[in-house]
Amino acid sequence: MDYIVWTDKMIHKGALAAGTWSKKQFRIMGFKKIPRSGWKSKVIGTRVSAQDYNKFLAIKHIRKDKLDRKRGLIPEEVPKEDKFKRKINWDYVYNGQTNKTSIN
Secondary structure (H helix, E strand, C coil): CCCCCCHHHHHHHHHCCCCCCHHHHHHHHCCCCCCCCCCCHHHHCCEEEEHHHHHHHHHHHHHHHHHHHHHHCCCCCCCCCCCCCEEEEEHHHHCCCCEECCCC
16 A cells, blocks of 8 residues: 655645535544644645545535535526436526426
């Protein structure tokens, strides 16, 4: 298993939009609870597996997508054809109305 040593730059790469970190990210860094001040000095220089570091970064992107959905920058869900082979009326989706379907 590959290990990486935490650096200040690596920690800041995973920060969320508000410049904070999530509970899951703190768990990956080795904390059971969200720590108070001085936590970075405890993390810098310790090792983390490459797999855990990738999870740490992925959490940032997951949270960003949720915020973008709240802001309306991306659609809530991209509709797919259902099992009855209905076609999606995309005008309703992109105009913010409910998802209406029509049968072939």
